[in-house]
Amino acid sequence: MSEASSKAVIEIENLDLVFQTADTPVHALADIDLTVNAGDFVSFIGPSGCGKTTLMRVIADLEKPTGGHISVNGMTPEEARQKRAYGYVFQAPALYPWRTVEKNIRLPLEIMGLSGDEQKARAARNLAMVNLEGFEKKFPWQLSGGMQQRVSIARALSVEPDLLLMDEPFGALDEITRDHLNEQLLNLWDTTKKTVIFVTHSIPEAVFLSSKIVVMSPRPGKIIDIIESSLPRVRNLDIRETPEFLEISHRVREGLRSGHSYDD
């Protein structure tokens, strides 16, 4: 195996997905080719309905493709799911209101059958990762939306996956909170060296966070551009004022414009 292929975490070739609905079939993904390497931060960006979530769900084995090939860590998505190869962060925090922050994080670890001590240690370690030390005994409803989303990131991290799948995790938050969480997430990515796949509608968010930006267009959902970012891995928000940042943003916008139809 070559060095390049040994570093590939996700390999997708010629992938297709058609949803059979009561009336007409929906061609959600067409001819998708994509390689994600270990340590990449990959964003999927595109208008509503272009298949971002569906593609992420295929990687997570929550949807089955109708054609083509996909491997996750060299396995089928189903095997990867069974081996807990990834953590998944949803659009809404999806925390149980009757469980404390710590108990929410421990839930997947209980299911995995880890000892109580190990569960406690992992909860503490991952809460520290998202700067929420000391919040173990709070209930979700006592926290702000941004803090709740950080708890759900800590929960996804606690199963210690190398791959983190994040479906528009900060979409519902105000801009300042979102900026702050973007910086924290980038720090976390840099220190843990995880591979991240991130769905967003926001051009600045995609450009700020990513090492690779996948621009998609709808009907059928396909990839129209893949941009390898030239920005340094360690960045802070000031980078958004630089010519390099604006140049990449411009290319993303051009891609989105070329794939956009104003008929809807």
Ligand SMILES: Nc1ncnc2c1ncn2[C@@H]1O[C@H](COP(=O)(O)OP(=O)(O)OP(=O)(O)O)[C@@H](O)[C@H]1O
């Ligand atoms: N279970 C399903 N059954 C039928 N059609 C579906 C199903 N899930 C998604 N679709 C359709 O597939 C297409 C892609 O949807 P998807 O949710 O992946 O898009 P998206 O880019 O993530 O959109 P958004 O940004 O609005 O979340 C859309 O036309 C959607 O209506």
